[in-house]
Amino acid sequence: MIVRIMGEGQIDIAPADLDVLNTLDAELEAAIEAGEEEAFRVRLHALLDKVRHVGKALPDDSLESSELILPPADASMDEVREMLGNEGLIPG
Template sequence: MIVRIMGEGQIEISPDDIAVLNELDSELEAAIETGDEKVFRVKLHALLDKVRHVGKSLPDDSLEPSELILPPADASIEEVREMLGDQGLIPG
């Protein structure tokens, strides 16, 4: 699966890593629902850090279609709320 972190580039993620990313996504969604900015920031950074850690960055000149688009680390709660689908940022 190819994931784009806005402002950073594309990362290839193994299907085996989706479950742990979904857990972090659920925690992020819960923080958005409560409106807790501090917890939201921690959860957003945890999700993005995990994507960077488990994934393999694609070269900048790679033009693969992204299956998921994640917000940048400095996104606001409202910006991320607008990006949420029925299954959060990461379906599954």
């Protein structure tokens, strides 16, 4: 699965890594629903760090279609809230 982190580039994620990413996504969504800014910031960074860690960065000149788009690390809680779908940022 090709994931784009806004402002950074694309990362190829193996299907086997989606479960751990979904767990982090659920924690991020819970922090947003609770309105907990500090928890939100920690969870967003944890999710993005895990995507970078488990994934393989694609070359900057790659023209792959992104299946998921994640917010940048400095996104506000309101910006991320707007990006959330029925299944969070990462479906599954």
